[in-house]
Amino acid sequence: MSFQSSLISPIQLQESLGQNANIILLDCTIDKVGQSIKEAKLEILPHSQFFDIEGKLSDPNSKLPHTLVSPEVFEREMQRLGINQDSILVLYDRWGIYSSPRAWWMLKVMGFKQVFILNGGVPAWKNNKFPLVEEYKTTVKPGNFKAQFQENLYADKEYILTHYRDTKVNIFDARSKGRFSGLVAEPRKGLHGGHIPHSRNLPFEELLDGIVYKPIDELKRQFDHFNKTGNEYIFSCGSGITASILAFACHLVGHGQIRVYDGSWSEWGREELNLPIEK
Template identity: 85%
Template structure:
């Protein structure tokens, strides 16, 4: 099955759950920088699995936070969650919208099409007086999910170095204006302040009305404001999480050439790398 948009609301999801058995619900929650949800009572949608961004789905060999795992690891972990090639995957998080778009990008970069984000996440579901539970479910059987890495949705340091001066490549930074300008210190140690030269600042919070995305026409206006000169959009942030919030919004507004810089400022800003930086 499919939804009309990659962004769905609780009513759409509820109706579909009553009609289809191939929907897999994934809670993709991670802590925010300086804010933890670990001690908050677990309230998740019934029959949810846990999509473990910070654990099983981050490369343990990388010095950087939340780095993408290999296609082989991603495939194995999705099979463990019972996901099949014909499954419909719905992603959400317990903040509203925060880390679920990161999970969306991870599925897309691994070649999986039928993936959707619940607008407002578990809080929106709760606001609609729909039931929540306090335990995850386990897969009844192993899935047949297959990963096919899509290099055209991925950016690393080498790609940014090769393209940051290219007028046809638009780099958007999802961090706050203070961090972008270098006036506010980075929350992670060992990082310069500032931004990738020629990048544009669109703080991720500006895409939201409370816990939900703004309407698509308003999101489009926010991107149009920058008068982009090319069709390729690359998204960066602190560690690749909120960059994905922008990437998903760009997808909703019709942009097809989308990449997320996986290392983001946690890599580019490292003092020992001495990469080009503007303030």
């Protein structure tokens, strides 16, 4: 059993739970910039585990937030969560749709196949009056997941420098219009305002209808609105989180050549790097 779409509804998930022992639920919640959920009451789906984006799954030696750990570290942490090669992973977050697409991209770039996102996360699950618990599942049998890094899904600074002028590459920036234009200051210190030259601005909120993704046809119209010149899509934002909201939407509408710029503006905008910037 698997789901027909990478984006599943609470009803689809509820109907599948108990029917397939390979389903693993992962809470992928992180705080938003300027908004914290850490003090809120923990409400999660039963039998969930925590996919620790900001802690165990971010490189502690990087000066940048949220950057990927090595495949070796990622593999070890996934095995600790009991994830096997044939597991079916369902990702969600407590905001609705925010950080679960980042976890989706991380798993895909590390070679995992069966990974899905719960549309609307905990709020949508709660709206359906499905059960919630206040504790994570803690005892699991170690899994056999093997990481296989997929370079075709990843972009770093060097890749952007090589391709940002390429007419076959479409670069989308998920930040607000104010930050994209440099009219609003960056929330992180030491960063220029503006954007990568030749990139387009598609604020991530425009792909969402509250806590859920907009319908597929609307997502397609959002991308079709731009004068796209090639089949490759690179997504950037402040630190690689909301870029993944765009990347997942691009995947949903059928585009295959998708990369996320892991460093995003936290790297490109650094004052000391003096990289090409437009405003």
